[in-house]
Amino acid sequence: MHELVIKNGTLVTPLAVVSADVAVDGERIAAVESSMRGCREIDATGLLLFPGVIDAHVHMALPVAGTRSSDDFLSGTQAAACGGVTTIVDFTVGIPERPIPQAIEARLAADPAISHVAAVHHETTTGRLNDLAALGRLCKSRGVTLLLDAVSSFGGEELAGEDWNLGALAGTANKCLHGVAGLAFVLAPVPAWERVAGPAGDSVYLHLGSYYQGQHGDGFAPFTLPVQLALALDAALDELADGGGWQARRQVYRERAARIHATLLAGGVAPLLPDGASSAVLRAYRLPAGLTYEALHDRLKADGFIIYAGQGDLAREIFRISPMGDIRPADLDRLCGLLADSLRADPRPVVAP
Numbered sequence: 001m002h003e004l005v006i007k008n009g010t011l012v013t014p015l016a017v018v019s020a021d022v023a024v025d026g027e028r029i030a031a032v033e034s035s036m037r038g039c040r041e042i043d044a045t046g047l048l049l050f051p052g053v054i055d056a057h058v059h060m061a062l063p064v065a066g067t068r069s070s071d072d073f074l075s076g077t078q079a080a081a082c083g084g085v086t087t088i089v090d091f092t093v094g095i096p097e098r099p100i101p102q103a104i105e106a107r108l109a110a111d112p113a114i115s116h117v118a119a120v121h122h123e124t125t126t127g128r129l130n131d132l133a134a135l136g137r138l139c140k141s142r143g144v145t146l147l148l149d150a151v152s153s154f155g156g157e158e159l160a161g162e163d164w165n166l167g168a169l170a171g172t173a174n175k176c177l178h179g180v181a182g183l184a185f186v187l188a189p190v191p192a193w194e195r196v197a198g199p200a201g202d203s204v205y206l207h208l209g210s211y212y213q214g215q216h217g218d219g220f221a222p223f224t225l226p227v228q229l230a231l232a233l234d235a236a237l238d239e240l241a242d243g244g245g246w247q248a249r250r251q252v253y254r255e256r257a258a259r260i261h262a263t264l265l266a267g268g269v270a271p272l273l274p275d276g277a278s279s280a281v282l283r284a285y286r287l288p289a290g291l292t293y294e295a296l297h298d299r300l301k302a303d304g305f306i307i308y309a310g311q312g313d314l315a316r317e318i319f320r321i322s323p324m325g326d327i328r329p330a331d332l333d334r335l336c337g338l339l340a341d342s343l344r345a346d347p348r349p350v351v352a353p
Helices: 073-082 100-110 132-142 190-195 208-215 227-242 245-266 293-301 329-343
Strands: 002-012 017-025 028-033 038-043 053-058 085-090 116-120 145-149 166-172 184-187 283-286 318-321
Touching (some): 002 028, 053 073, 100 132, 116 132, 132 145, 190 208, 227 245, 245 283, 293 329
Parallel strands (some): 002 038
Antiparallel strands (some): 017 028, 166 184, 283 318
């Protein structure tokens, strides 16, 4: 028998709206089923139940434009709880006077109850490589778990798990690993997987615990995996190891990126970010006056090379280029030659900002 059962309500989940009971033990949702009994029961007939709502984007006590957002962590989480929200994800904003690591440090100091910090390692919108070493040290010193989006950095940039107090990271088979797109993964210490063991609950396909239990139990995943993608990832990991690991791959990326960078500077193209801010994996450049992204893209594509457009407000201002993949010296020579030819009409050398 459960400590508390909320009965006869209409349950709203990410997957469906159903009639079910919600059992609570130790202030946590223990089960979502029908006809459960509890030491204490609440009749929710005619009411909507939102079990464990997560508000994934809030700003608590955020300094902005010379003022501060109205809710602090105490009043904001009280209001959230009244609306059925049990977890919030607070966002910080970096400014030149206080970069992101310092902003997060102030957040952690303001609320010692914060348990996790989530971050993106490599932002492919601009090519920025965030200072995870500083953020990781901060998480380590305060005993806060770091959750990392390493989709565009795993295999090509440094990841210091223990030093950064890294609790879990998400990656992909393609990008820096050179596998085939379509297969993602999460890496975490064994105790973290043990904490998510148990029934899938409302989410089946996205319940990571089911995948882990199957993989380390009977060897089967809850769903049929794309075997060809898994075999391609296995081969890609062997290739990475045989080639010297992530350190060697990063060095190759850096050398290729430096060659492309010099070619673009000579052609009058300025980088979007200052020196040292970009990753080895991808860089963004400003389109010179008179040259559209479409024109540059189509010229390069006709000879077998693909660049990326900017996104959002940057769509008409920048292009992005990456040195990932099986690029041979002759390919790089040809690419740099094509870039120089495409930019020759506006040959103004620029100095990186």
